[in-house]
Amino acid sequence: MKKLIPLFFLFFIHLFNCQYAEGQYYESEIYKLKLRIEKGDKKALYELTPYFDSSKKLAEYLGHHYHETEEFYLAKRVIEENFIFPEQAINLEEIKNSETYSDFFKKNENKIKYSPELETFYITPLKDRKDFIEFRELPIAKLQNLIKRRSEIITKDWIKARGIDVLIRQNNPESLVKICEEFYRLRDKFNFFNRDQEDFPELLKLLIHKDIGSVGRNDYRVWDTDDSNFDNKAILNLLIYFTKNYKNFVWDNSSHCFINKSLKSKQIDDITxxxxxxxxxxxxxxxxxxxxxxxxxxxxxxxxxxxxxxxxxxxxxxxxxxxxxxxxxxxxxxxxxxxxxxxxxxxxxxxxxxxxxxxxxxxxxxxxxxxxxxxxxxxxxxxxxxxxxxxxxxxxxxxxxxxxxxxxxxxxxxxxxxxxxxxxxxxxxxxxxxxxxxxxxxxxxxxxxxxxxxxxxxxxxxxxxxxxxxxxxxxxxxxxxxxLKSFDYPISPQKISGGNFNSEKVDLKDETEKIKVTAKDSDDFEYKILKLFSKVGYSQIPEALQILEKLNFKENSYNNKYSMFERDFGFFVIENWKDKKVRDQFLSVYQSHTEKELYKYYLDLAGIDYKNQDESLDYDKIYEILKFDIVTSFTGSQELENEVGAIVKLLESDQNTTLGYPDKLCNSAGMYICPPSDRAWEWRKYLKDKKLLRKEHSKIVSFNYGYYIDKVLVYREINSK
Incomplete structure (x- = not known):
């Protein structure tokens, strides 16, 4: 009990600090200035000056994420989000402290204006700025997809709120600049993301039947809002262009779009x-x-x-x-x-x-x-x-x-x-x-x-x-x-893990009833049932099947209550455990065969070539199975153990040893994958060391070796630290 007190104390202190930090967030003067600046208060711009020298840390919350931000960086962010800097005078990187910011403000104080439509300060009028826009022809397929989206976009709230839908119905080219203005007004900020972002450029493209490339982050020209470089700079360039040129666009009834005869657009090739x-x-x-x-x-x-x-x-x-x-x-x-x-x-x-x-x-x-x-x-x-x-x-x-x-x-x-x-x-x-x-x-x-x-x-x-x-x-x-790299069997010394431990004799009936009472919801119930049943060993398989049959999992559940029989025991060839006939057939074989005979039965049923004519195990064939038949897809992360688990269980019976591994192949509850890769490597070495092989086997490694070295051992090394 004594150990719990300091833990509780630490938790209390952490909670207090979080509350205190959150209090700072709302009480700090810089946030009041931020709100005033966003509303167009020019005086607040000047009052922001001393914060450019402040290293005081403030707590901020972005969703569930906690940040500590120095007031200097916060001040820069406020300016970046709410000021369109002139092209020649200064850029944000040049503001190093309160002195450089103050100099910039004093030199330009009389020129600084506020645009309520864009909710930003500016110096150079948009019509006097350079734009960095390029046009190219729209592929027919892309235009058709845009046409399909027209009615969806036109009915969005943002387009109705600004009367843009009315301008479009009137075939008024002012709609083009109004779209850009609203796009910029809803620009990304620290705590705001425009979820309709793709609608704006797509509507522009639809209205002029041209693809539009705008220069954004890192001076890279972007053509789609999905591009990570499509930032506020790219939106601004759209706004500048259409502010200067929207009057040059005239509605054309035959093509159902605005035409600008002076507009130059690149032709597209067949590959585009x-x-x-x-x-x-x-x-x-x-x-x-x-x-x-x-x-x-x-x-x-x-x-x-x-x-x-x-x-x-x-x-x-x-x-x-x-x-x-x-x-x-x-x-x-x-x-x-x-x-x-x-x-x-x-x-x-x-x-x-x-x-x-x-x-x-x-x-x-x-x-x-x-x-x-x-x-x-x-x-x-x-x-x-x-x-x-x-x-x-x-x-x-x-x-x-x-x-x-x-x-x-x-x-x-x-x-x-x-x-x-x-x-x-x-x-x-x-x-x-x-x-x-x-x-x-x-x-x-x-x-x-x-x-x-x-x-x-x-x-x-x-x-x-x-x-x-x-x-x-x-x-x-x-x-x-x-x-020049030497090959050695990559055997891990770790044989017991969270998904691989010895089975237990479990009172399944009693424990299941407890779970029914204590489970918080259906997901919790399924998780606890799978965790419980993953503990059972070979001898409890019939009882486990009998109880599982009476338990209901959600109809759309991603959990398969019978998955343990393939993953934990290696019954690889049985495809549909949910079919009662399949389960009954399995139980019939289970009850009429020893464990060793059972695995041989299913290996034979699958057509696996693993034995000699006299029914004895062919260790050379088994060696090749262990080498190649845990398969990772040609493309993809799916790893299939196939018959390897069953072969391992057969070897354990045949050689009367598990090589120190648990008695089950896996305890699969909560495990994404748990193929018997470790055992396969160690059994190959065992067969060779015990001189059970009669043939010379290729020294050329399997792809599985590359996967194992590249992924599994690296993953283990990370976890061991």
Whole structure:
């Protein structure tokens, strides 16, 4: 109890300090000045002067975030938010203290005016300022999307409040400048963000049928409000231009927009037009456009992709890859390389049939057999188009999972062939770099790891390459370093964790009743139930199933009350635990088999090749399963343990040891993923150390090794600190 007193005291002090700080926020004189300045009180501008020398810290709250701000920085922020500085006289960076601010104020006191429409002070009238605006033609697809939004925007409160809707109905060009004035009046401030921000430039574009680029932060020209550089400076440039030029716009009834005959706008090329079709609601149009762009002129694709990439909030058609512009940047470089080197990346008709089959919903057994067939029968010439189309179809998760395993095993089996074929080696190096630059999770990032521990023989082959391609030259040096890295099984000494501990004998019935009484709501109930049931061991499976059947989870719950049976015990091949027939069938097998027999039963059911003809375990086959069959998708973060968990449980029974790990594969409640990667590495080492292997196995590492080194061990190192 004594320990609780100081903790409570600290909490009280913290609460007091927060209240005191919040009190400072409202009581500080600078905030009163801020409010006066925002209302146009010129005298308050002068009274702000001494705060430019103050380092006193004030507490501020932005939503739930607490900040401590020196009065000097707050004073600068007040001026920045409420003053349009003249172009030549001074800029905000030049105000270092009260002296420089006072000098600026005194020199310009008689020139400073306040605009109630814009709610800001200024010196130079907008009509006398330079604007930094550029126009270009609007792609038809983009214009059509804007037309669809017209009625939505016109009915917004901000447009009605200022009478802009009336001006638009009257075809009055003054509406253009009024839109900009309201846009600037609602500019971003420390504690205000205009949630309708995109409406303003979109309405302007719709009314003049032109795309508008305005210079914003870092003097960068931005074309969309989603761009992080579209700030108050960009809004100001819009305002300046239309203030000076709105009278030059005349309504044209035939085109239903304002026309300015003196306006010069850049023509757009075919690639720019294509990019707009990525937003098309028609899946076929959007995907075919993406394919075409991936094979288009590299320089333009990269220029437009760089512009679009900054528009982080813009949503393309969901059928194309998650990060479309990153993909296009690298794919256009790859397809250029392929064409220059006469490398087929389109693939044969048969290959496309394989891709469609892998993309479809087929059973685990059929999928695994099909993957193994392709590993044995595709050629090196098939690999590049298989990778290319897997990137195009990034939104097909089953394809990504299967292709990842196929490529991993295929590259390992054919590694010597690739190393000794200069063209193939250059191709592999090129892909290894550009795939990694896409910036998405997945085994695309781990190609270079295949060089791990290759030694001097591989380095000599790398030295033979005389490529002038800077990407290949760069990657040769990285590959040499990987060749000199020694491989060792990355076994962690930590065998017990928050998601991995021994099972307990739990009174499920009694504990479940307690949870029903104590749970705060349905989410709390589900969480506590999953946490409770994640403790149970193999012997309590029937009881756990019986009780879970009677418990109701929300219909739209993201929790699966039966997920523990796959994740904690490795029953990988059972797809629908929610089906009572499936559960009854499982219980029948459970009750008629020993634990070892049960795992063998389901491995056999899945068509896993893991044993000899005499039914004894084939440790060489098992070694390969442990190496390759925990699969991370080709693109994406999904990590599938597949049959590896079941194989581990089988080995534990066969060798009568868990290697010091808990008796369960995982205690999955609250865990995002918990594949048996650690056990797989340690069991591989065990099989080798115990001389249970009869064959020589390739020293070329799996992609999973790269994933493990790059992610898991780094994550552990961070957590250990």
């Amino acid at each position: 037009i294509l990019f707009e079709e990525l937003y098309n609601d028609n899946d076929s149009i959007a995907l075919n456009t993406f394919i075409k762009l991936s094979q288009s002129e590299t320089k333009r694709v990269n220029e437009i992709s760089a512009e679009k990439e900054r528009n982080i909030l813009s949503s393309t058609n969901p059928i194309i890859p998650m990060f479309p512009y990153r993909f296009l940047s690298q794919l256009s470089l790859l397809t250029l390389y392929y064409r220059q080197n006469n490398i087929d990346f389109q693939g044969t008709k048969d290959l496309h049939t394989h891709i469609e089959k892998l993309s479809s919903k087929i059973s685990f057994k059929e999928r695994r057999a099909y993957e193994n067939y392709l590993i044995d029968h595709i050629t090196l010439q098939d690999i590049t188009p298989l990778e290319y189309w897997s990137l195009i179809y990034e939104k097909r998760p089953k394809l990504s999972e299967s292709v990842s395993r196929i490529l991993d095993i295929y590259y390992t089996k054919n590694w010597d062939t690739i190393l000794n074929d200069e063209k193939q080696l250059e191709l592999y190096l090129k892909k290894s770099l550009l795939y990694g630059r896409i910036g998405i999770n997945g085994n695309v990032n781990y190609y270079l790891f295949k060089f791990t521990g290759n030694g001097n023989d591989a380095i000599k082959l790398l030295y033979k390459i005389k490529s002038e391609d800077p990407d290949i030259v760069f990657q040769i040096e990285n590959a040499k370093k990987m060749c």
